Amino acid sequence: MIETRAPRIAIVGAGPAGIRAAATLVDAGLHPVVIDEGHSAGGQIYRRPPAGFTRTPEQLYGPEATKARALHVLFDKLAEEGRLTHCTRSSVIATHKDRLHVLGEGGVQVISYDRLILATGASDRVAPVPGWQSAGVYSLGAAQIALKAQGVALGRRIVLIGSGPLLTLVGAQLVKAGADVAAVLDTSSWRQQLQAFWQLASRPVVALRGLVLRARLGDRYHAGVTLERIEANTSGVAALRWRDAGGRERLTPCDMIGMGWHLRAETHLADLTGCAFIYDEQWRQWLPKTDEMGRAGNGVYLAGDGVRLLGADGAEIAGRLAAVACLSDLGRPAPPVSADLRKLARLERFARGLACAFPWPDEMVRALPDDAIVCRCENVSAKAVRESADFGGGEANRMKSLSRVGMGRCQGRYCQLAAVELVAAQAGCAPDAVGRFRGQAPVRPAPIAAFLRDG
Numbered sequence: 191m192i193e194t195r196a197p198r199i200a201i202v203g204a205g206p207a208g209i210r211a212a213a214t215l216v217d218a219g220l221h222p223v224v225i226d227e228g229h230s231a232g233g234q235i236y237r238r239p240p241a242g243f244t245r246t247p248e249q250l251y252g253p254e255a256t257k258a259r260a261l262h263v264l265f266d267k268l269a270e271e272g273r274l275t276h277c278t279r280s281s282v283i284a285t286h287k288d289r290l291h292v293l294g295e296g297g298v299q300v301i302s303y304d305r306l307i308l309a310t311g312a313s314d315r316v317a318p319v320p321g322w323q324s325a326g327v328y329s330l331g332a333a334q335i336a337l338k339a340q341g342v343a344l345g346r347r348i349v350l351i352g353s354g355p356l357l358t359l360v361g362a363q364l365v366k367a368g369a370d371v372a373a374v375l376d377t378s379s380w381r382q383q384l385q386a387f388w389q390l391a392s393r394p395v396v397a398l399r400g401l402v403l404r405a406r407l408g409d410r411y412h413a414g415v416t417l418e419r420i421e422a423n424t425s426g427v428a429a430l431r432w433r434d435a436g437g438r439e440r441l442t443p444c445d446m447i448g449m450g451w452h453l454r455a456e457t458h459l460a461d462l463t464g465c466a467f468i469y470d471e472q473w474r475q476w477l478p479k480t481d482e483m484g485r486a487g488n489g490v491y492l493a494g495d496g497v498r499l500l501g502a503d504g505a506e507i508a509g510r511l512a513a514v515a516c517l518s519d520l521g522r523p524a525p526p527v528s529a530d531l532r533k534l535a536r537l538e539r540f541a542r543g544l545a546c547a548f549p550w551p552d553e554m555v556r557a558l559p560d561d562a563i564v565c566r567c568e569n570v571s572a573k574a575v576r577e578s579a580d581f582g583g584g585e586a587n588r589m590k591s592l593s594r595v596g597m598g599r600c601q602g603r604y605c606q607l608a609a610v611e612l613v614a615a616q617a618g619c620a621p622d623a624v625g626r627f628r629g630q631a632p633v634r635p636a637p638i639a640a641f642l643r644d645g
Contacts, residue, residue, distance in 0.1 A: 197520055200225065200290060200301055202282050202459060203309035205233020206502045207494030207509035209265045211307050214513035216273045218522055223301060225277045225292055231265040233311055234331065235502045237338050238262065250338055252363075253399060254502065261506075277301075284631030285462050288489075291631070297640045305489045305516050308460055309509055312453035312495035315475075317555050318608050319351070320562040321420030322449065323569070326427035329604075330360045330450035343369035345446020349430050351417055353378040353548040354452035355400055361410065362403040373442050374407050375432060377451070378548045379414035389543025392536050417554065420447060451550055454607065456496050461629030463490045469622035472542060473499060474550040475607060476626045482531060484512035491516055499545075504537040555608045556615040564612065565605040567598020575609050576616045584617030586610060586625040599635055602627045 199215060201208050204226035215222045224231075230238045236251060236258040247255040269276045277292065284291040290301045314329035316322075328344055330352060336344050343364055348371045350361050361374040390397045404411060414435035421429040421441075429443045455477055457467070465486040466479040477497060484491045493512040494505035507530045517524040558564070560573035574593045582588030586606075589595065595609045596602030602609075606627055614621045 196220065197304040198302060199223070199305045199307065199516065200303040201307045201309060202226075202290070203233065203311055203494065203496075204228065204231035204265065204276070205235060205309060205311050205494060205505060206261060207309035207311070207496075207505035207512070208233070208307070209261050210506045210509035211309060211493055211513040212274050213264055213268065214510050214525070215516070216268055218513075218517050218524070220517075220522075221274060222307075223275045223277065223303075225280050225282055225290070225301070227279065227281050229278055230262075231269075231276070232258065232262055233505075234335070235505075236261060237335060239339050239341070243341070245341060257502070281634045281636075282459060283634050283636050285459060286631075293632075293634070293636050293640055297642075298636070303489075305491070305520070306463065307484075307491045307493060307509075307512050307516065308463070308496055309492075309494045309505070309512075310456040310459055310496040311505075312455050312499060313603060314356075314450040315452050315454040315550070315607065316352075316449050316604050317451055317551050318558060318562055318564050318572075318605070319417045319420055319449070320559060321422055322447075323563045323566045324420055324422035324427050325425075326422075326445055327420065327447045327449065330356050330448045333446075333448040334360050334363065337363055337367060341367075343367065343446075344448070345427075345444065346370060347372050347444045348446045348448065349373045349375065349442055349444040350448045351375045351377075351415075351430070351432075352448075352450040352452075353551070354450065355544065355548070356450055356452065357548075358400060358403050358407065358411075360448060362406045365406060365410075371407075371410055372444055373430075374411045375415045375417065375430075376411065376413045376548075377415055377417065377551045377554065379435065381414075382549065383413070383547040386543040386547035389539050389546065392543070393540045396540070452544065452548055453495060453499055454603070455499060456603075458601065458629045458633040460486065460490075460492060460496065462631060462633070464488055465490060465492070467626065471622070472545045474552065474621065476622075481515075482511075482534075483515035483527070484508060485515050485519075489519075498538070498541070500534070500537045500541050504534060504541070507534050507537070550607070552611050552621075555611045558608075558612065564608055565593075565595040565598060567600055567605070568594045568596075570595040570605075572612055575612045579613040579616035584613050584619060584624055586613070586627055589613050589624075590627055596627050601630075601633065 280294040416433040418431040460478040491512040493508040558572040578589040578592040
C-alpha cells in the first residue's frame, strides 16, 4: 500500500487573513505552519498587548473588540490543540525553490512547503515632507502600535498629518487615551471626500463610525491642508508649518508628528516567489496580480492587504478564499465561496471609495524642494532623485543604483512611491512607466550571526 504524504502548507502572517486561512485548512484536516513576526496572533490591526496589560479589548479595539477577541480565541485554540504549528517572533527573510528562510530567535531555519499562502498585510504609506527626517517623526502605524502594545503616546504634544481612515482613527484613539493632540491635518479636501459618497455608502455602518470618530476630534481636524515644513531643533521636532484650506499660514508647536496616507501593500515576498504585478492607478502603487480567489500561480496564494487593500473584514474573507483555492487545487473538498465573493465585491467598492476620498498626494510630492530628503535611510535628497532620472532614463532600478534611494534598511518601503513620482515628473511619463524596485533577499534586516552554523 502506498502512503500519500500530507501536503505541506505554509502561511506567512497571523493577522485576520492568515488566521482565517489557517482555520479553513484545519477544518479540512490539514496541518498548516503559520509564521508570524508577533509574539501572538492578531496582526497589526488586532495586535495583542503583553501579558498583564490592564486595558480591555474594548479599550484597545473599540467597536472591533468582538471580532478581535473571536479571532484570538479561534487561533489560540487551534494552536493549543496542536492542529497547526505557530512559529512566533519569526520573519521570512527569503524564499527560493519552495523553501522559506525564516529568521527566529534561534537563528535561520529552512521550512519547505508544497503550497504557500502569503498574508503579509500592509504598512503605512508615507509621503516625504521637508524636515520629516527629524527625530520625533513617526508613521501613524507606529503611533498606534505604541498605544496598543504599551499604552503610551510617543509625544507630549502631537500633530498627525496625512489622509485616510487611519489618520482619523489614531487621532481619536490618542484623544480618548488622554494624549495632547494639537491638530489632525488632512491633505484631502472636503470636496474630494464628498465625491466618494456613494461608494462609501456601500458600507454605511463603517462610514458612520468614521464620522463619529471624526466628530470626536472636534476643531483639531482640518481638511484640505497644505503641508510646508517640519521645524526641528537639536532635540527633534519643534513645530509644523502648514496652510489651511483658505491658504492661511499656520504654525503648530509640537514635539511629535505622526504621518500616513492610507496603506501600502507589503509585497516583497510575493515578488521573490515570482508573482506578476500590475500598477493600480487609483491606489498609485504596484500590486500583485491574482485571480478572485487569490491564486498567484506556482502554488502561491495571496490574501489580505498584501494584495487588496480592503481592511480587516476583507482580509478575513480573502484568507478563507485563498485556503479554499488551495484545497481545490489539491483536489480536496472545499466549502462554497459565492457568498464570500459577493461580500468581497462590496468591500472592493468601499475601498475604491476610500482611495477616491483620500488620495495619495502626488502633486505635493512632485513639488518637493530639491533639498527635501526623500529616502531617510540613505539621506537621499529630492535633487539627487531628479538627477538620477536625467542620467538613468527614468527607470526605477537605474534610479535606485544611481541615487541609492531605496537601498537602506526599509528597502524602499517608505521612499519608493515618492521617488517614483519624482522621477515620473522629471522624465515626463506616468509612474507605471518608471516601474518598481526589484525585490531582493533578505526582505528584513538580518544579523550575519543568524546565518552562521556549526560545521
